[in-house]
Amino acid sequence: MEIKKIRGNIGRIVSSTSLLLLAASSVFYWNLVRLGYAVPIPYILDVFCLNKCPADELNILHTQFPPDNLLNYDKPLRQILGEPDKLDKNRISILVEKSKYRLTVYDSKKPVKSYPVVFGGNPTGDKLKAGDLRTPEGVFSIKDMYPHETWSKFLWLDYPTKQSWRKHVKAKQNGTIGWGDSVGSEIGIHGVPANSDNIIKSRSNWTLGCVSLQNKDVEELYGFVQKGTAVEISP
Template sequence: MWLGRIFLMLAVVLGLSACGGSKFRTYDGPEVTSIQVHKSARKMYLLHNDEVLQTYDIALGRVPEGHKQFEGDGKTPEGTYWIDRRNPRSEFHLSIGISYPNEADRAYASSMGKPPGGDIFIHGHTGTKNPRTGKKNRGDWTEGCIAVKDREMEEIYAMVRNGTIIHILP
């Protein structure tokens, strides 16, 4: 009887450890030299030079068409930026920051008397509950960020380094 309990406890412990618990992965493949986001196709590509390493389905800002111009417009920026920061404690699982706004974005918003906004990230939580609203995320739902599934974000977080160029296309 006690042997059966020990076996059962051992099976539970091994089963739980096999689930992996860490959201921090390692990556030792080819360097990600750039990221391309194709907003109209809802796709993001991680590239090593001209070779596509990974492809992801994405969600965008709640107003997906057009370039982000002002804080609160719900649009995802368009243009060339770079990855400029990492947030391992993101409320959206993990996130990597995009360098929006650039000088031109700030100048345009200023000329219109509005702030350009900021805090644009690639982050997790597609298809799960939004920690801010408690509602299930469907379709385009962010305030201008690019969202992927949590497990995909773990992979992206491991693969992409600060300084990586990101091209966000209409």
């Protein structure tokens, strides 16, 4: 009987220890994901191409482009699209062209208005890791939006996406970045500090990787987008 009790106690101890280790491992892994050091479990098959990887170059949302100038920049967006509370915002998408320092609002895939923008302090090239001061390229969506105490409004993008993770892992594999580098996070579209519109006018790339507009522009844009609005960022 004593041996059975001992075995039973050992079994309970092993089970409890296993559960504690599992819980600790889960918390540790979740923290690595949150900090950008581990690929989220739902992304693993696509990031490591255990399923067939989609061609990154085909991940394009907009095929019609405005002329080289700022399209309808002198017109209020309300004058073009009507009142935002009466608009089907599912029709709205955004294209950011880094080489042209331009953000364009699209209605049903047709360009309707452009704004001048600037980027991260290292504007050329795609973002591969935290701290590289680059603005990521690809197709994203707005995951949240809220007023910002310093930059007027913040449209938080869902970077890193599966595509972002795939490029990050590939860069580690080919030695472009280190294995200890994080993919980064907190990328969005926002304004500038008060009375700093000249940052945009002079094309001074000042952010850590976000897209920045004049405050009056991001405030106008804010009323016409929603959570889920698609945002394409091209080179």
